[in-house]
Amino acid sequence: MAQKPTIPKGTRDFSPSEVSKRNYIIETIKSHFQYFGFQPIETPSFENSETLMGKYGEEGDRLIFKILNSGDFLKKVKDDLYSEKDSLKITPKISEKALRYDLTVPFARYVVQHQNEIEFPFKRYQIQPVWRADRPQKGRFREFYQCDADVVGSKSLWQEVEFVQLYDAIFSDLGLKDVTIKINNRKILSGFAEVIGESDKLIDFTVALDKLDKIGEESVKKEMLEKGISTEALQKIDPIFSLQGTFAEKISGLKNILADSEEGKKGIEELEFIQRAIEEMPLQTASLDLDVTLARGLNYYTGAIFEVAAPEKVKMGSIGGGGRYDDLTGIFGLKNMSGIGISFGLDRIYLVLEELDLFPNEAQQNTTVLFINFGEKEALYAMKAIKKLRAAEVNAELYPDEAKMKKQMNHANKRDIPFVVLAGSKEIESELFTLKNMKSGEQFSVSVADLIGKVK
């Protein structure tokens, strides 16, 4: 009664090689999160549905995976409602839990639920999978990891500086040079809308502006017109499109454009603070760029907005993003808790490192030494040495069966194991081991101690 085994679409199995490389990225990110003073939390994979529903918009609600209640779940559904056969209406009656959609809402829930145990400002990181019932496509999965670091309980602009430094530290450590950390500020965008007299169309305005890279100036303006932004306003906007040059030059341009907006000037001040601090503490390999078209989830952010672009030679788009939000925990009843956070796109970072061949050899977790099995007596002799190698933190194993020599050597080759040890009766007599370097083909006759030294 064999079943043909498959996995659900949009999900993935990870092979040893893939897990090792993913862990290399995760461990690198984690180390720097910790150097920067962030502490780990973990939340359950599923939350009560009311915790998640309504937090991501209508589209988000649709994409949340719901878990069916256990037992006789239909019993609770009243006959009237049941007879309507309406999937949307029946869902809350037969499903009370849902898989988390991101790490941010669970984090907000965590902060509010545990506010009395938490010492603020609270710097937390969280690296866990999330699930979305999105249509799977290249690079978009139904289960994927998010790597988030956030601080809640401080409005200090040093946090913005810290996050720029953190991005730089991590991408530098991953060997991924020349990423661009784009920064903007919600207050700049509000300022634009204010000075062109379209504050009520802030969202339409920024959604269109956000597309500048992709569709160009003319199309952006066309979209703005279609959304009801006036021709007069569009004329006032023109200087935005010609903002160019260094960070400082763009700031100076902004000062002209936003001269009449208090909000805009506040945004400029914040950007200048960050820029000054980064000048004093130069980045290792990343560069900081002011991008006034950057909006991301605008409704959400209230101050700084970040996005990290992979090096230009790789066509990948954003590999990280984040920003400041002033009222995240408000949805759960805890007011006045300013937060700021960033996220790392694990899957995309993986693809970039792969494309640029940046995974170090150490990222490939593997067995270092395979001992050939010549029979029970020889195997015991081998196992005693293996025990010593492992105590010295060397990954070592015995080929479990007394198979033909060729088969055992093939096994080592197929698994890319760099060293093989042969120990037959001759070696046992002289208390030595024959060590073979599988790459060079060299062979050495060595003691256990020398064996450890050679393979480490």
Add this chain to the structure above:
Amino acid sequence: MAQKPTIPKGTRDFSPSEVSKRNYIIETIKSHFQYFGFQPIETPSFENSETLMGKYGEEGDRLIFKILNSGDFLKKVKDDLYSEKDSLKITPKISEKALRYDLTVPFARYVVQHQNEIEFPFKRYQIQPVWRADRPQKGRFREFYQCDADVVGSKSLWQEVEFVQLYDAIFSDLGLKDVTIKINNRKILSGFAEVIGESDKLIDFTVALDKLDKIGEESVKKEMLEKGISTEALQKIDPIFSLQGTFAEKISGLKNILADSEEGKKGIEELEFIQRAIEEMPLQTASLDLDVTLARGLNYYTGAIFEVAAPEKVKMGSIGGGGRYDDLTGIFGLKNMSGIGISFGLDRIYLVLEELDLFPNEAQQNTTVLFINFGEKEALYAMKAIKKLRAAEVNAELYPDEAKMKKQMNHANKRDIPFVVLAGSKEIESELFTLKNMKSGEQFSVSVADLIGKVK
């Protein structure tokens, strides 16, 4: 519109301290898995329902969390069936995916699905959460981690030896001395049933025998009688209850009891092989004990059966278990693939280490140095030093706001941060830092280089 935040029953939030300690256990287990030549794989959190259903018995099927189909899921349900309002019947129509219940069935599915990419024997480890819709109670959760290591594709008894060594290596490294690795063999149990002439009652027999520790000899015999095992058979069983002494003494008793069972004698041979190898390579802190009453999931195991008991002073029951199974992948169509595996009970190991105060200080991931914030200029001076500390892999941070000194020192105290650095205009002038050891109260005036040395 504040909601009172809660999490689903049977699930847990993990605080920074808890995550750190859990990670310490996981990382220790992982290291040894790797020293022993196991390689990591990961499988999706949810599988197609048909992969999981029917693999864990009727009770298991009930405890599997099912995921509701997306979109208008009722549309696919025929009116006839719908009108029955039968939860059990409707489930497969509105749910096609389910959260994994353990790591073993997904592993079997993985092996069969990827059999052409895998080089056998395949040694894999997997550390991921699983979900069960069990009634939550003390120590039993609806989401918990499993830590599994398995080998498929080899019948060699060296694997059994390896797993005993692996248990010993890991519990020794965790500082958890005096665990007992209990071993038995399915063939011994079959032998018993054979010699008492009740081979057809093997399961009833072993289920009763498995309870010896808990309910005692008389009750075990009573249960056996109730299950239809004859009085004559019970008389023949008596020697089983008086098996005592060392491993070797028990083996010698078994040889008498099982003299007429070929199956039983094969079981004894296997046990003797393992015992001999362990004598040649003594365990560090664990002891190996033959427990002929050990059965665990009998239907499943075909050879060795393992269970690890915490030290007697801790009342905890089993903290690990496993065994050999001969046809795991058969359910997915891949025959003749013998496997053997063990599992570590993360939650229970955590409780045992906590109770015996065995978590080392390093298991507590925390910030090492907090810099006090005296204002913008001082903060910049501090941040430059912090950047150097982090590059030296020291966890360091700046208190983000220019708050009152007392508040900042309190923050360090509440977070158990061991060092605080104060740097005002005086320190800036002399290019020094005042380092305060929060435990001893000592203060030092140091350069950045000395600062790094002092706190590392």
